[in-house]
Amino acid sequence: MIVDDLISIDVSTLEDNFAVVKYIIRADIKKVIFHDPATIVYWSNGEKTVVKCSERDRFDKEKGLAMAIAEKYFGGYSKFKKCIKNAVTVEKKSETDKKEEC
Numbered sequence: 651m652i653v654d655d656l657i658s659i660d661v662s663t664l665e666d667n668f669a670v671v672k673y674i675i676r677a678d679i680k681k682v683i684f685h686d687p688a689t690i691v692y693w694s695n696g697e698k699t700v701v702k703c704s705e706r707d708r709f710d711k712e713k714g715l716a717m718a719i720a721e722k723y724f725g726g727y728s729k730f731k732k733c734i735k736n737a738v739t740v741e742k743k744s745e746t747d748k749k750e751e752c
Contacts, residue, residue: 675719675723677694678693678694678695678722679691679692679693679694680692680693680694682715682718684711684714686709687702687703687705687709688700688701688702688714689701689702689711689714689715689717689718690718691715691718691719691722693722697722699718699721699722700718701714701717701718701721
């Protein structure tokens with residue numbers, strides 16, 4: 651399979667101190683339930699976040715928890731996507747680069 655685009659992530663636009671973020675998230679999660687196709691997260695403040703994979707996707711606990719965390723801390727999936735879009739740049743490969751991969 652040939653990849654047409656190179657994706658690079660500008661980590662400077664992401665959280666600088668990941669250890670602090672990881673601690674806050676871990677302390678904020680009260681309970682997680684994985685019930686295919688849904689991941690349900692109960693937060694320490696009494697809120698609940700439910701995310702579901704689509705019928706096209708295969709249920710994945712890790713992705714479900716990651717998306718629930720993203721929804722909680724970014725205020726929704728569309729805001730999360732916007733943050734990722736701002737952090738990721740896509741560079742088109744030249745025809746020469748594509749030929750070298752074959």
